[in-house]
Amino acid sequence: MSNEPARHDTGPVAGETVRHGTGVESNRAFPTNTYPDHLDPFVLFERFFIQPERGFPMHTHGGFEIVSYMIEGGMDHGDSLGVTHTATEGDVMRITAGSEIQHSEFPADGAACSGLQLWVNLPREAKEVEPSYDDATGDDLPTEAEDGATVTTVVGDGSPIELRTRMEYLDVAVTDRWTWTIPDGWSGFLYGVDGHGTVDGDRFAAGDVLPVTSAEDLDLERDGAEAFRVVAVAGSPHEEPIQQRGPYVR
Template sequence: MSNEPARPDVGPIGGEMVRHGTGVDSNRAFPTNTYPEHLDPFVLFERFFIEPERGFPMHEHGGFEIVSYMIDGGMDHGDSLGVTHTATEGDVMRITAGSGIQHSEFPADGAACSGLQLWVNLPREAKGIDPSYDDATGDELPTEVEDGATVTTVVGDGSPIELHTRTEYLDVAVTDRWTWTIPDGWSGFLYGVAGHGTVDGERFAEGDVLPVTSAREVTLERDGAEAFRAVAVAGSPHEEPIRQRGPYVQ
C-alpha cells in the first residue's frame, strides 16, 4: 500500500471486503484498492466478523497500537503478557504492541462476534517501548446525549483508554442532525456501523467510509426512521512514513 501523503478529501466510498488467512472476513475502510493510503496517524481500520469456528491463533505485532471495540457478541483475548480477557458488546481493548507482543482473538461462548479494529501508528521514538494491555467496559466509557445524537467516547476526553497518539474515537448514534468538529491539523475518518443517513448531504450507509484530511466540520443526518450509527475517529498526525509490513509497522 502507498505511503504517500493522504489525498485531498473525497466523498463517501464503500469499504472493501477482505478475507484473512484464518477465514475471518472484514470490511476494511482503508487502506484498500479504492483508497490505498494510510491516514496518518492511522495504519488501518476495519470491521471484523468472526464465526464460531474461526478466529486468530497466537500471532505477533510490533510498532503500533491496536484498539478493538466490540459491536456484537464477545471475543476472547489472550496474549504473551499472560493476559486473558473476554470483551463483549460495547467493551474496548487496547494493545500497545511496541517492541513486540503476541495475542490471539477468538469468538466467545461458541457464538459469532463482530467488532471494529483500529491500528494507530506509534511515533518513531516509541517503536521500541515495552508492550502493554488495557481494557474498559462499555459502562466505563463516557456517554452524552447531545443535540442530534448520543455520543460515546471510546478514546478521548473522559475515557480510561489512553494511547501514545492524541486521538478522538467517538461512537455516534445519530437521532437527527449532528456535526462533528475535527481539531485543526488532525486527520481521520467516519465509518458507517449501522443503518444509513447522509454526510454533508451525501448518502452514507453501513460499511461506508469518509476519509477526512482537510475538512474541519462534517455533518451527519439521519434519514427516516431507521437507526443511523457511525464512528468518528481523528488523531494528530506524526508526519512520519507509515511502513507497514504485514503485522508490523516499522
C-alpha cells in the same frame, strides 16, 4: 473555527471485503484498492466478523497500537503478557505492541462476534516501548446526549483508554442532525456501523468510509426512521512515514 465547508479527499466510498487466511471476513475501510492510503496517524481500520470455530491464533505484532471495540457478541483475548480477557458488546481493548507482542482473538462461548479494529501508528521514538494491554467496559466509557445524537467516547476526554497518540474515537448514534468538529491539523475518518443517513448531503450507509485529511466540520443527518450509527475517529498526525509490513509497522 472557519465557516468554510468541510474539505475531504473524496466523497464516501464503500469498504472492501477482506478474507483473512484464518477464515475471518472483514469490511476494511482503509487501505483498500479504492482508498489505498494510510491516514496518518492511522494505519488500518476494519470491521471484523468472526464465525464460530474461526478466529486468529497466536500471532505477533510490533510498532503500533491496536484498539478493538466490540459491536456484537464477545471475543476472547490472550497474549504473551499473560493476559486473558473476554470483551463483550460495548467493551474496548487497547494493545500497545511496541517492541513486539503476541496475541490471539477468538469468538467467546462458541458464538459469532463482530467488532471494529483500529491500528494507530506509534511515533518513531516509541516504536520499541515495552508492550502493554488495557481494557474498559462499556459502562466505563462516557456517554452523553448531545443535540441530535448520543455520543460514546471510546478514546478521548473522559475515557480510561489512553494511547501514545493524541486522538478521539467516538461512537455516535445520530437521532436527528449532528456536526462533527475535527481539531485543526488532525486527520481522520467516518465509518458507517448501522443504518444510513447523509454526510454533508452525500448518502452514507453501513460499511461506508469517508477519509478526511483537512476538514473542520462535517454535518451528519439521519435519513428516515432507521437507526444511523457511525464511528468518528481523528488524531494528530505524526508526520512520519507509515511503513507497514504485514503485522509490523516500522
